[in-house]
Every structure is written in C-alpha cells, then in structure tokens.
Amino acid sequence: MADREELLVGDFPFVPKQERAQQKRNALLESGHSLFFSKGYEQTTAKEIAAHAGVATGTFYRYFSDKRQLLMALLEDKLDKLLPPEPTWVSCDPEALLASLLKAHNNRLQEVGLRRVLPELLPKDPELAEVLSAARRKIHGRILSGLKHASDSGLTWKDLDLDTVTWSIMVLAENGPEKGQQSGKQADFLELAKVMCRLVFPPDVLVKLRSKGSGPAE
Amino acid sequence: MADREELLVGDFPFVPKQERAQQKRNALLESGHSLFFSKGYEQTTAKEIAAHAGVATGTFYRYFSDKRQLLMALLEDKLDKLLPPEPTWVSCDPEALLASLLKAHNNRLQEVGLRRVLPELLPKDPELAEVLSAARRKIHGRILSGLKHASDSGLTWKDLDLDTVTWSIMVLAENGPEKGQQSGKQADFLELAKVMCRLVFPPDVLVKLRSKGSGPAE
Amino acid sequence: MADREELLVGDFPFVPKQERAQQKRNALLESGHSLFFSKGYEQTTAKEIAAHAGVATGTFYRYFSDKRQLLMALLEDKLDKLLPPEPTWVSCDPEALLASLLKAHNNRLQEVGLRRVLPELLPKDPELAEVLSAARRKIHGRILSGLKHASDSGLTWKDLDLDTVTWSIMVLAENGPEKGQQSGKQADFLELAKVMCRLVFPPDVLVKLRSKGSGPAE
Amino acid sequence: MADREELLVGDFPFVPKQERAQQKRNALLESGHSLFFSKGYEQTTAKEIAAHAGVATGTFYRYFSDKRQLLMALLEDKLDKLLPPEPTWVSCDPEALLASLLKAHNNRLQEVGLRRVLPELLPKDPELAEVLSAARRKIHGRILSGLKHASDSGLTWKDLDLDTVTWSIMVLAENGPEKGQQSGKQADFLELAKVMCRLVFPPDVLVKLRSKGSGPAE
DNA sequence: GATGAATGAGTGTTCATTCAT
DNA sequence: GATGAATGAACACTCATTCAT
Incomplete structure (x- = not known):
C-alpha cells in the first residue's frame, strides 16, 4: 500500500504488524462502505473494493471471508453510531429539541449510508435482517421508554397506544425528510x-411546558 | 400446464392460439412475481422463471424481451390496483373508516408483493424509480386533497403543515403494521x-363528528 | 402466404399444388438470396428468410432441409448464369470485345450476388468449395480453349504459359474493377x-487484326 | 505450457511476471490464429481458444476484451510483415527477381494466414475493412511508385494505364498460385x-536489360 | 503476509430446428 | 400441407474465490 517509506527509513519505527493489518482492514471497510453506497451491493465486486483500498484482490480475502462478511463488519462498526440517544421529551421546547435530534439522527443515517444496501439485502439475508431487527428493537425500546416517562x-x-406511537415516530424518523425527494414537498425537520x-x-x-421557562432536562 | 379446463370440459376442439399464448404469458408473469418475491430480482434467473412456469428458456424470450421487461409488465399490471381511493375524512367515525381503508390498502400491497423487489431495483433503475415516484405523487395528491377538504x-x-401531515400518513401507511415483523410489536390497524x-x-x-349520527361513508 | 383469395373465390381455378409449392420455394430462394446478400449468411436466420418470403418458419423446413441447403439450391440456380460464354479472342477489335464481355460478366456476378456469402462459407464447407471449384475449372477450361484457338x-x-495466362485472366475478371472500391483507383473495363x-x-x-476490316464477332 | 526453458536451464528463480503473461498472451494469440485459420472466426469460440492455449475461459478475457480484439491484435502483429518491399523492376533479370519476391510474399501471406478470416469478416466489420484497405492502398502505392520509375x-x-497495371499485379499476387488449389493447374511463380x-x-x-550483364539495381 | 493471475461455474440471451395443432 | 409456438443447446462474457509465487 504505502509501505515504501519504511523501506527507505529502515525498520526503525517498526509499526506493529497488527496495526498495519488494522489499517488495511479499515481501508477495506472504508472502501466497501463507499462503493456499496455509490453502486449498491451486488454491483460492487470484491476486486473493486480491494483496488479502491489499494490492496490486491487476494488481500481482501485475508481480512474478510467474503463480500457479505465485510458488509456485516461494516454494520457492526456503524450500527452503534446509528443508535440515537434516548430522547428527552420533557423540556421547555420539545418541538425544537426533537427537530434538532431528528436532524442529528438524519446526519448519522446519511453518514452511515447503509440505506443504500439494506433494502437490497434484507430480504435475502435473514441473519442480516435479524441483526438489523435487533437494532430497531433497541431503538424502539429507547423511544418507548422515553414516552413512558412522559406518560x-x-x-x-x-387515548393513544404508546407502542403504536413509538412505532410511528420511528418509521417517520427513518424515512425522514431527506429521503423524501421522491414525494413532492420536502417537509423540514421542524414540521416533522x-x-x-x-x-x-x-x-x-x-x-x-413552554411557559415553565427552563424545564429541567431529564 | 394450464390445459386443465380442456380436461374438464372434454375436447373442445380449438383453444384459440391467442388464449393459449395469454395463458403462457400469465404463467410467466405469475412465476416471475412469485420468484421475485421469494428470492429477489437479481437472484432470480430467466431460466428459473421459465422452468417454474413449465416452459423452456427460449419461450420466456418470446413473451418478454428480458427479465426487466417482465418486471415492468408486472408493475403495470399491479400498479393501478395499488392506488388507494381518495380517502374520505369527514364521516361519523373517521378512525374506523380509516382503519378499514388501511387494511384494504395493506392487502393490496401484500398481494402486489412488489415491496420485495422495489427496494432492490429503485436505486439502479431510474426509469422504474420515475414510474414509482409518479405513483407516489399521485397518492400524495389524493391524500392532500382529502385533507384540504376537511381543512x-x-x-x-x-398549526400543522398539511403537506407534512400528508407525507406522514403516506409513510405510515406504506410501512404499515404488516411490515412491522421487523420491529417488535405489531401495531394493529385501528391504533394506526x-x-x-x-x-x-x-x-x-x-x-x-361521531355525535352527528350515522353518516354513511363510501 | 396469400391464399385468402382462393378461400373467397372457392376452389375454382385450382392452382395445381405443385405450382403453388414452386411459388413458395421460389419466394424462399429469392428471400434467402436477398437476405444473404445484404446481411451475410450467418447473420441471416431461417425465421427471417421465411418471414421475408411471407411464409411460416416451419414451411421453410418443408422446402429445404436447412439453411445450408437453401444456399446450395441458390448456387445451383445461379451458377449456370455465372458461366461466361467461351470468349472469342480473334476479332477485329479484341480489346473492345473483351471489355464488353467483362462488363457483362460483372453484371452477372453482381446480380448473382454470391460474392457476399461465398468467402464466408467456402473455407468451412468443403462440399460447397468443391461445387465452386468445379465451376471455376469449367470457366478455366473455356478460357483456355479460346486461348488455344488463338495460339x-x-x-x-x-513465351507465355497459356495456363498461367488463363488463370491470370480469370483472377482479374473475378476481382474485377467493381470490387476494387477497396484499392484506390477504379480501373475501368477497357483498361482491364x-x-x-x-x-x-x-x-x-x-x-x-484491326486492319482486317469489320469481322463480326460472336 | 511454455516453461520449457526453465526446465532446460534449471530453476532460475523468478520468471518475471510480465514474461509469463507475455507467454500466455502469445499462446492465446497463437491458438486464436490457428483456430481461426482452421475453423473460421465465427465457428471458433473464446472457450475453445482458451482451452487450446491451455488456460481457463476467464483468462482469455484477462488478455483480450473479446474475440474480435484478439483478431485485431493478430492483425496488428502480422500486418507489417505482410507489406512487401517496394519492388525493383529494373534489374538484369526482372522476371527471376520478381518470381523470388512473389515467393517470399506468398510465404508471408501463408504464414500470416489471415486469408482464412478476412473474407468472413470484412463485410461486417467496417473498422477492420478500413485497416485492411489502408494496407492495400499502401501496397498499391509502392508498386505504382516502382512502376513509375521504370516508366x-x-x-x-x-499504351497501358499504370494504375490498372498496378492493380492487376496486386490482385495476381494476392490470389497467388498457392491459393490456386481451386483452379485446376498450379501456375508457378516464375510463370506468374x-x-x-x-x-x-x-x-x-x-x-x-538482360544483355546489360550487371545492371545496377535501381 | 501479500500478490494478482487464474479459475470455471454461472448469467442473460439467441436461433436452428421440431412438432402439436 | 402450413403454421408458429416451443425447444434447449450454445454462445460471449463476468466475478467470487483460490493459490502459486
């Protein structure tokens, strides 16, 4: 990859092998991420990922058993970042607060970028589906818990079923405005x-709540 | 294949060629539908569709120029059924009415079964995306128009933006309870x-509205 | 093909079957000829030939065992027309006479139009090659015989070997000026x-010879 | 495959990758050449070429983008060898000199062996036709220039048109005696x-010219 | 460890030929 | 006889994966 420097400088700094390996692994993950994102999963070949990461095709298979496994690793890496914090509903201005949370969450989603591949793979990879489902359950739980506090x-x-409300909020957040290029108007985060x-x-x-002034945040 | 009728009715001499052809075409459509649904689009080969329909590979290409065209035909066939009627909001029991509409819509979606393939193809088939986007715009329009009446x-x-509300309703309906196998709880239609x-x-x-008595809606 | 008329008129004129068959056969030959000529042999499908002749695919195979056989029939049909008459060398103006013969021959070649397919098939069809070789031997014989008279x-x-001269004349005639689009200049028939x-x-x-007066040639 | 050298020379450690690749590429070219020659272009499949060269199908496509490209490479490789030197007409024995030139040219043609495929492809591959046409124009130019010197x-x-003479010489040389298996007699090079x-x-x-003894060549 | 050339099963698609009607 | 729908072997080409170096 970019090991030429060492050869010139001698074995001096002796970057631990593990670290070099980690770098390669990360480069591959990163390449997989960006290629999956821009071309889709099936359309991306292992060779491309390797080339984009600056390593040989074979090296890909030293770090990942196959293309799918790289995706799973990607998911594990990114899924935590996807988890929004338990939202605080009770504040002096829940709407503004929620809007900013939504915006942040959307940025995370955008950055994670798995929205491009998941729909393609979920139906045919039950394990992946389970992983994702678990994550969603976790999110659902957090939201529900927040709502229960308020409730x-x-x-x-x-008169509303908290579970249904929770689910609705989650669905609305997931299909958030950004994705909404397809439907006519771009609802903005505050309206949402x-x-x-x-x-x-x-x-x-x-x-x-608003009149309370500085409501204590959770 | 689909000659069962003859067997029952006896040797009614000529099944018109066109009818036989239609039967085969339908068998292929049906096979395409069910295979796409169960295995996804990319994972389904033309050969398989043909085999599943009980015809040879080449026969597939007599009726459809390629796999994608079969999908498009499937879409045209089914997309109209997908369009929900403009919902009537003003009735003596909007909640019950809406619940039944949702249920009906969900059944249509289920039957159409394209939810399986669309996510896979939308990102890489702009024409398909456009067709679908148009359909969604139409639905959005209908819902919005209904809301305007009520408004x-x-x-x-x-204090709510009608457009955002419309969009929210659409998203909630599309990702309706049935799909919710993934998230823990199954919200039911009435709650939704x-x-x-x-x-x-x-x-x-x-x-x-409720107190108005029994205004029959749609 | 165009049998509808009979059905309307009844069995009246009763075109003998053989004749109708001949018409179809000829239509197929003609279609084969024109399609082979314009698209080449391999690029022409049996279906196309049938369609162009206004008959069904299957009918093609009633009249010809396969595509190749149609070509052979075509050859037999046309090859005789291809044979130039034994040229008369001794005349008052052999150059002008020869030029007109060349022109006539070239027209025949053009009309026959097999130059398009022969190169494609000769190398892989020894039987065809033999048929053609026989024709060429015949032509060679005629020219040689004419030359012997003059000799x-x-x-x-x-001091020239008559055989070589014969062969040269044949080659020059076969690759005649018309084909010469490829080489720069278009030699005209008189110069040739x-x-x-x-x-x-x-x-x-x-x-x-010229001074002998006006001896009528051929 | 073509590692025989190593076996003879011993285990000279590294056959440079490039060299191995060249060997494979050449093996494919050679296989293509010989299969095209014996079976024709269309009748030869990429799989066959690969098998004949002792490599897998996919390997073929590492070295050539497709069958046609292999042919073009073959042409580029061989076309230069095909160009005869500008013939020297003025010598003490032009006939003998020309005969030897013809023989040499014929050997080249034979070795190149493209006569087998060109007729098949020229009509349907305009680019190929243009490449060849250019080569022919070049040859035509050389011959014509030599003739002009003599003239x-x-x-x-x-009284003869130099252009027509040039064209005739070229045609005769191209369809040289060797090809003449088809016509009866084998004219030999001296007679030609x-x-x-x-x-x-x-x-x-x-x-x-002959009496001059040692005529200065050009 | 790293390489990248090699593999070969698998894809979508075509077309000469057959055969039930 | 005539039809044209049906057949299925065959093709060019791709790509996930392996393995000699």
Whole structure:
C-alpha cells in the first residue's frame, strides 16, 4: 500500500504488524462502505473494493471471508453510531429539541449510508435482517421508554397506544425528510417534529411546558 | 400446464392460439412475481422463471424481451390496483373508516408483493424509480386533497403543515403494521388509524363528528 | 402466404399444388438470396428468410432441409448464369470485345450476388468449395480453349504459359474493377481488357487484326 | 505450457511476471490464429481458444476484451510483415527477381494466414475493412511508385494505364498460385512473374536489360 | 503476509430446428 | 400441407474465490 517509506527509513519505527493489518482492514471497510453506497451491493465486486483500498484482490480475502462478511463488519462498526440517544421529551421546547435530534439522527443515517444496501439485502439475508431487527428493537425500546416517562408524568394523550406511537415516530424518523425527494414537498425537520409532538402531547401540555421557562432536562 | 379446463370440459376442439399464448404469458408473469418475491430480482434467473412456469428458456424470450421487461409488465399490471381511493375524512367515525381503508390498502400491497423487489431495483433503475415516484405523487395528491377538504371545513388542526401531515400518513401507511415483523410489536390497524386521525383532527372534532349520527361513508 | 383469395373465390381455378409449392420455394430462394446478400449468411436466420418470403418458419423446413441447403439450391440456380460464354479472342477489335464481355460478366456476378456469402462459407464447407471449384475449372477450361484457338493460329505470345495466362485472366475478371472500391483507383473495363489482351497478343497482332476490316464477332 | 526453458536451464528463480503473461498472451494469440485459420472466426469460440492455449475461459478475457480484439491484435502483429518491399523492376533479370519476391510474399501471406478470416469478416466489420484497405492502398502505392520509375526511364509499355497495371499485379499476387488449389493447374511463380513482366515491359526491353550483364539495381 | 493471475461455474440471451395443432 | 409456438443447446462474457509465487 504505502509501505515504501519504511523501506527507505529502515525498520526503525517498526509499526506493529497488527496495526498495519488494522489499517488495511479499515481501508477495506472504508472502501466497501463507499462503493456499496455509490453502486449498491451486488454491483460492487470484491476486486473493486480491494483496488479502491489499494490492496490486491487476494488481500481482501485475508481480512474478510467474503463480500457479505465485510458488509456485516461494516454494520457492526456503524450500527452503534446509528443508535440515537434516548430522547428527552420533557423540556421547555420539545418541538425544537426533537427537530434538532431528528436532524442529528438524519446526519448519522446519511453518514452511515447503509440505506443504500439494506433494502437490497434484507430480504435475502435473514441473519442480516435479524441483526438489523435487533437494532430497531433497541431503538424502539429507547423511544418507548422515553414516552413512558412522559406518560407517567401525565403529559401525554391518554387515548393513544404508546407502542403504536413509538412505532410511528420511528418509521417517520427513518424515512425522514431527506429521503423524501421522491414525494413532492420536502417537509423540514421542524414540521416533522411538530407532527411527532402532536402524537405525544396534547397542545395545552406543550403550552404549559413552554411557559415553565427552563424545564429541567431529564 | 394450464390445459386443465380442456380436461374438464372434454375436447373442445380449438383453444384459440391467442388464449393459449395469454395463458403462457400469465404463467410467466405469475412465476416471475412469485420468484421475485421469494428470492429477489437479481437472484432470480430467466431460466428459473421459465422452468417454474413449465416452459423452456427460449419461450420466456418470446413473451418478454428480458427479465426487466417482465418486471415492468408486472408493475403495470399491479400498479393501478395499488392506488388507494381518495380517502374520505369527514364521516361519523373517521378512525374506523380509516382503519378499514388501511387494511384494504395493506392487502393490496401484500398481494402486489412488489415491496420485495422495489427496494432492490429503485436505486439502479431510474426509469422504474420515475414510474414509482409518479405513483407516489399521485397518492400524495389524493391524500392532500382529502385533507384540504376537511381543512376548509375548519375541522383540522390549524398549526400543522398539511403537506407534512400528508407525507406522514403516506409513510405510515406504506410501512404499515404488516411490515412491522421487523420491529417488535405489531401495531394493529385501528391504533394506526387513531394515530393518523390525531394528526388530522383535534379530539373535539372527532367527538362532534361521531355525535352527528350515522353518516354513511363510501 | 396469400391464399385468402382462393378461400373467397372457392376452389375454382385450382392452382395445381405443385405450382403453388414452386411459388413458395421460389419466394424462399429469392428471400434467402436477398437476405444473404445484404446481411451475410450467418447473420441471416431461417425465421427471417421465411418471414421475408411471407411464409411460416416451419414451411421453410418443408422446402429445404436447412439453411445450408437453401444456399446450395441458390448456387445451383445461379451458377449456370455465372458461366461466361467461351470468349472469342480473334476479332477485329479484341480489346473492345473483351471489355464488353467483362462488363457483362460483372453484371452477372453482381446480380448473382454470391460474392457476399461465398468467402464466408467456402473455407468451412468443403462440399460447397468443391461445387465452386468445379465451376471455376469449367470457366478455366473455356478460357483456355479460346486461348488455344488463338495460339494455334499463331496469334499469341510464344513465351507465355497459356495456363498461367488463363488463370491470370480469370483472377482479374473475378476481382474485377467493381470490387476494387477497396484499392484506390477504379480501373475501368477497357483498361482491364487492354491489360488482358497484352497478356495474350503481341501488339503487332492486334494491329493486324484491326486492319482486317469489320469481322463480326460472336 | 511454455516453461520449457526453465526446465532446460534449471530453476532460475523468478520468471518475471510480465514474461509469463507475455507467454500466455502469445499462446492465446497463437491458438486464436490457428483456430481461426482452421475453423473460421465465427465457428471458433473464446472457450475453445482458451482451452487450446491451455488456460481457463476467464483468462482469455484477462488478455483480450473479446474475440474480435484478439483478431485485431493478430492483425496488428502480422500486418507489417505482410507489406512487401517496394519492388525493383529494373534489374538484369526482372522476371527471376520478381518470381523470388512473389515467393517470399506468398510465404508471408501463408504464414500470416489471415486469408482464412478476412473474407468472413470484412463485410461486417467496417473498422477492420478500413485497416485492411489502408494496407492495400499502401501496397498499391509502392508498386505504382516502382512502376513509375521504370516508366520514366522509358522502359515500359506506353499504351497501358499504370494504375490498372498496378492493380492487376496486386490482385495476381494476392490470389497467388498457392491459393490456386481451386483452379485446376498450379501456375508457378516464375510463370506468374513472366506474366507480370509482360504487363510492364515490352519483350525487347527485357532482352536489353538482360544483355546489360550487371545492371545496377535501381 | 501479500500478490494478482487464474479459475470455471454461472448469467442473460439467441436461433436452428421440431412438432402439436 | 402450413403454421408458429416451443425447444434447449450454445454462445460471449463476468466475478467470487483460490493459490502459486
């Protein structure tokens, strides 16, 4: 890859093999990520990933048993970053707060970039599906837990099923505005946040929260 | 293959060629549909579709210029069925009405079964993407128009962006409960309908509508 | 093909089957000819030939065992027309006479149009090659015989091998000017005739022949 | 495959990769050449060429983008060898000289062996046709230029069109005796040379040239 | 460890030929 | 006889994976 320097300088700094290996592995992961993202999974060949990472084809198979495994590694790497923090619903301005959370979450999604490959693979890779499903369950749990806090404080609608609301929020966040090029208008994050808040809080609660001034954040 | 009728009816001399051809074409469409659905588009070969339909490889190419064209034919066939009617929001029980609409829509989606292939192909087939995008725009338009009616009658929230609400309803309907195998809980249609109605009507409006008596909707 | 008329008129004129068959056979031959000519042999499919002749694919195989056989039939049909008459060398103006013969021959070649397919097939079809070789031997024989007449009358060069001269004349005629688009200049038939005559007659013989007056040729 | 050298020389450690690759490329070229020659272009499959060269199908496509490209490479390789030197007409024995040139040219043609494929491909590959046409124009130019020299020295017939003569010589040389298996007799090179010389020089000029003894070559 | 040339099963597609109607 | 739908072997070409160097 870029080992020429060592040869010139001698074996001096002696970068531990493991570290060099890690670099290569990361380069491959990174290349896989960017190629999967831009061309899709099936359309990306192992050779391309290797070339893009500056290593030989065979090297690819030293670090990953196959293309699929690289994807799984990618997922493990990135999936944690995808997990949003448990949202705080009770604040002086839940709408604005939620909007900023949504924006941040969307950026993470964008950066992770797996939206490009997942739909292609989920249906035919049950293991992958399970991994992802677990992640979604985790997210679902966090949101639900946040809602329960608010609900326990009597701040939410009484007639809505919290589970359904949770699920709705998650779906709306996942298919967030950014993806919405397809549908006509680009709803912006604040409007989306308002919609979500409407599902959670009766309007008067929002007014009350706002009037509290500096509501203590969780 | 599909000669069963003759067997039952006896030797009615001539099955018109066109009809036989239609039968074969349909068998291929059907096979394509079910294989695409179960294995995905890329993983399904023309040979397999032909075999599954009980014809030879070459026969496939008599009826369709290639795999993609079969998919497009499938889409044309099914896309109209996918279009939901413009929902009527104003009724004595919008929630129940909406729930039944959602259920019907979901059945259509299920039957059409393209959810399996579309995610795989959309990113790499701009024409297909355009066709679908147009369909979604149409749906979006219908929902929005329905909401406007209700809004003009002063029945809706005043502080929510109709476009965003429309988009939210569409997204929620598309990713409806059935798909929710992935996320833990299966929200049922009525709960989902309630959530949607909350986005549209203030609770007191719903009460008023209900009290109006038995207005028959659609 | 165009049998609908009979059905309307009844069995009245009763075109003998053989004749109708001949018509179809000829239509197929003609279609084969024109398609082979314009697209080459391999590039022409049996289906196309049938369609162009206005009959069904299967009908093709009633009249010809396969594509190759149609070509052979074509050859037999056309090869006789290809045979030039034994040229008369001794005339008052051999050059002009030869030029007109060349022109006529070239027209025949053009019309027959097999130059398009023969090169493609000769190397891989020994039987075809033999048929053609026989034809060429026949032509060679005719030219040689003509030359011998002239030679016996003492009109030709004495130091040239008649066989080689014959062969040269044949080759030049076959690759005649028309084909010469490829090489830069388009030699015209008279110049070519002069060249051929130079191979046969010493210049003074030509002068003598010319002075003989108007001997009618051929 | 072609490692015989190593076996003889011992284990000279590294056969440079490039050299191994060249060997394989050459083996493929050679296989292509011999298969095209014996079976024709269309009848030869890439798989066969690979098998004949002792490599796998995929390897073929490492060295050549497709079958056609291998042919083009073959042509480039061989076309230069095909170009005859500008013939020297003025010598003490033009006939003998020409005969030996013809023989040499014929050997080259034979070795190149493209006569087998060109007729098959020329009509349907305009690029190939252009490449070949250019080569022929070059040859035509060389011959014509040689003839002009002789003509300027007043050694040639005055009544023949030089262009036509040039073209005739070229055609005769191209369809040289060797190809003449098809026509009955095998004219030999000397006789053919005599014929060509007759087209260029009046007999008395030849006598004069011969009597000169050691005529200076060009 | 790293390389990249080699592999060969697998893909979509064509077309000469057959055969039920 | 005539039809044209059906056949299936064959082709050019790709790519995940292996392995000699």
